[in-house]
Amino acid sequence: MSQTFKEFGLQSYLTEAVDELGFTAPTAIQEKLIPVIRSGKSVVGQSETGSGKTHAFLLPIFDALDSETHEVQAVITTPSRELAYQIYGDAKQLAKHSPKPLKIGNYVGGTDKKRQIEKLEREQPELVIGTPGRIRDLIKNGALDVHTATQFVVDEADMTLDLGFLADVDQIAARMPEHLQMMVFSATIPAKLRPFLRKYMENPVVEEIPVKSVISPTxxxxxxxxxxxxxxxxxxxxxxxxxxxxxxxxxxxxxxxxxxxxxxxxxxxxxxxxxxxxxxxxxxxxxxxxxxxxxxxxxxxxxxxxxxxxxxxxxxxxxxxxxxxxxxxxxxxxxxxxxxxxxxxxxxxxxxxxxxxxxxxxxxxxxxxxxxxxxxxxxxDRNRRKKRGPRAPKISGAMAGRIQKEKRTVKPGYKKKIKKAINKEQWFESRIQQRQNHRKARKNKKASSQRYK
The missing domain is CATH 3.40.50.300 (P-loop containing nucleotide triphosphate hydrolases)
Incomplete structure (x- = not known):
């Protein structure tokens, strides 16, 4: 197990950025997937929220970015604007430590598309982060050129599916090279997501990080x-x-x-x-x-x-x-x-x-x-009644007195005798109840027959 981020062999500026964040040791998903992603393999990562998956894909992506090649090299899609802003913030923190400038584009719905298109006409970012709809629009307009990208991350894939953005992601992937390293991260892998995975991923490395506890023990x-x-x-x-x-x-x-x-x-x-x-x-x-x-x-x-x-x-x-x-x-x-x-x-x-x-x-x-x-x-506790267990059998006052007497004398085998006596009393009571029910039924039947004569 890698005890530090240095053992991954990442560029030195990335370990400096990680140190600034206060990360002391990689999380389980970082431990398993950073070496796999660095090797160029496609991956499917299933993990719980807060597992550190963002840096599991950002660190190896940044490690491979070439600041001298002014073209799109990696694309990250996410279904919500907030998550796109969060990943963009994490990416900017890593880029800040790079010895050479790296351009990162953040493209989400509701922002100034015209200004984005004008800027893209002047220069293309090395890394693209954004929501599927806006990235697709920029590609269709001819402003964003993703055919040079070699890495594609689909984050929160199950939510992307739930919100109806999978078709947009499909269109983005279709504009990318055939030999594409695809990284899909999701809390779950719904059945409806599998055709998409089969279409773009051949023998991906699948890592399911088990949930240690459903919610944090803290x-x-x-x-x-x-x-x-x-x-x-x-x-x-x-x-x-x-x-x-x-x-x-x-x-x-x-x-x-x-x-x-x-x-x-x-x-x-x-x-x-x-x-x-x-x-x-x-x-x-x-x-x-x-x-x-x-x-x-x-x-x-x-x-x-x-x-x-x-x-x-x-x-x-x-x-x-x-x-x-x-x-x-x-x-x-x-x-x-x-x-x-x-x-x-x-x-x-x-x-x-x-x-x-x-x-x-x-x-x-x-x-x-x-x-x-x-x-x-x-x-x-709302389940307190369920936890009480079965109620004690209802017994008569005479039987209760007998139990107390037996307890006082503590004769050998008294528990067996009491149980036998209780069972016998309950049997008699049930027979009496049955007779009463039969009599009542006969009376009702007789009354009914006389009514219709």
């Missing part, structure tokens, strides 16, 4: 029942009773995000809002302000749960449990990163009992909590 994972309580008030209480460094509140719909944000603002809190209807320029501005810690509280849809890596998130609050439980993992995974402690708080109603049980089946352990007198305290 996360304190709470479950709060909201029956009879206002969710808005509970969120406000949780955000103000402590001192969260940075708290993310996730809701299942845009409408609910706006409701929560409006309520918190009315209470005097400064709140950032992220959802799909925000214009690209505004979303970029908000994300920059969040990274600069201008906001302590952020309310968002699942768009922000997947692909946004904000350092220092101390609290995550789930206003409800999403239908797609994978999104729960991505939400909670925003905190407790890089070994730091974090707190994840999930609200649930009786209607969401099945979802909670399904998450528990995935290995997630919840701590039941409630707010009492302005403090978060332990609550009862």
């Amino acid at each position: 996360i304190d994972n709470w479950l709060l029942a909201t029956k009879g309580h206002s969710k808005n008030e509970l969120i406000y209480q949780l955000l103000t009773m402590g001192e969260p460094y940075l708290a993310l509140v996730f809701a299942n719909t845009k409408q609910r995000v706006v409701e929560i944000a409006d309520y918190l603002k009315a209470q005097g809190l400064k709140v950032a809002v992220i959802h799909g209807d925000l214009p690209a320029r505004e979303r970029k501005r908000v994300m920059r302000e969040i990274h600069n810690l201008d906001f302590q509280f952020v309310v968002a849809t699942d768009l922000a749960a997947r692909g946004i890596d904000i350092d220092g998130v101390s609290h995550v609050i789930n206003d409800g449990i999403p239908d797609d439980l994978d999104y729960f993992i991505h939400r909670v995974g925003r905190t407790g990163r890089k070994g730091l402690p974090g707190t994840a708080i999930t609200f649930y109603t009786p209607e969401e009992e099945e979802k909670v049980s399904a998450l528990e089946d995935m290995g997630i352990v919840f701590k039941p909590k409630q707010i009492k007198n302005g403090e978060v305290v332990d609550s009862f």
Whole structure:
């Protein structure tokens, strides 16, 4: 196992960049895939969120970039603008240490396409990062020339499929050389993704990094029942009773995000809002302000749960449990990163009992909590009735007295005698009940026959 990044044999400026980031040892996916990617093989990497996959492909790509060749050498697509910005930021940090300038193009929807085309007419970047739709448009316009690229990364492939961007990715790949090193990274490999993989990848190296735990062990994972309580008030209480460094509140719909944000603002809190209807320029501005810690509280849809890596998130609050439980993992995974402690708080109603049980089946352990007198305290286990086991058989007062008497005298074999006596009493009671039922049935039958005579 490689103990340091130096053992990969990367260019010295890359190990300097890694040292600046504070990475001491490679993660499991970096350990397995960096040597494979450097050897030129295509790969499929399956790993959990926060596993370090971005640098697993960025480091070997940068190691192969030629700053003297002013043409596109590698393309990275990602399904969300936020993730594209994040990868672009990571790439800029690596490029900063390069002894020779490297040009990196970041192309996402909602930005100035005309300006991008004008710049591309003057020069092509060595590395392209962006969303599939915008990259495809730039290629179709003849502005972006990817036929020179030798490496193609499809990040978050399952989300790319879910959001309907796979056709765009297909069109981009079709403009690239036949002998292309393809790198596909995904949390899961859905069946609908396999034809695409077969089309462009021949005998790829497949690495599935097992999940050590579904969520980080550094996360304190709470479950709060909201029956009879206002969710808005509970969120406000949780955000103000402590001192969260940075708290993310996730809701299942845009409408609910706006409701929560409006309520918190009315209470005097400064709140950032992220959802799909925000214009690209505004979303970029908000994300920059969040990274600069201008906001302590952020309310968002699942768009922000997947692909946004904000350092220092101390609290995550789930206003409800999403239908797609994978999104729960991505939400909670925003905190407790890089070994730091974090707190994840999930609200649930009786209607969401099945979802909670399904998450528990995935290995997630919840701590039941409630707010009492302005403090978060332990609550009862919702499964406490199930854990009690079978109830003791109901016995008569006379039998209870007999048991107590037998216990006092402690005769040999008294347990067997008591059990036998209880069984006998229950047998007599059941026979009596059966007789009563038969008599009642005969009476009803007789009454019915007389009624229709």
